[in-house]
Amino acid sequence: MDNDNRIIVTVLGQDKIGIIAGVTTVLAETKANILDISQTVLQEFLTMILVVDLAECELEFEEIRQRLINVGEQIGVQITAQHESVFKYMHRI
Template sequence: MKTVITIVGQDRVGIIAMISNILAENNVNILNINQNILNGFFNMVMIVDMGQSIISLKDLGHLLGEKGAAMGLDIKVQHEDIFKIMHRV
């Protein structure tokens, strides 16, 4: 199952490391990363494969949300189909 993770907030050291570590610990494979930083504002979209994960989509969203909030980030985790429907032009 493909999942979209969006991360937004002030840039700081350790954002990608924190997210990557959580994904690796839960056997979630990163397929694609698109990231940019503009005037200290961090924005990243990740496409991941949860086909072999040991955590549910809901629990991953909760975990990343809590860890992100501690770093001042807004992190959202959505099933690819939901993301596509919500962002259809």
């Protein structure tokens, strides 16, 4: 599996203040590097996708995932974090 360090973080939920701040703070604390962010807001429903590089990261993926889920719960949005290979495998030959 190529590039094992990249993960995709998705944020789904009602748009509100502080979502990006909350998510990026967690990533910065863990020394995860954000490669790209895209977001769309459709009728107050936010979809945000971050491509994140964990190469410099000191923590295990599972610990980062858990922190992201926790911050999602505090803000009131759903956050998922998965290895990029999941999406590459499903959508590219």
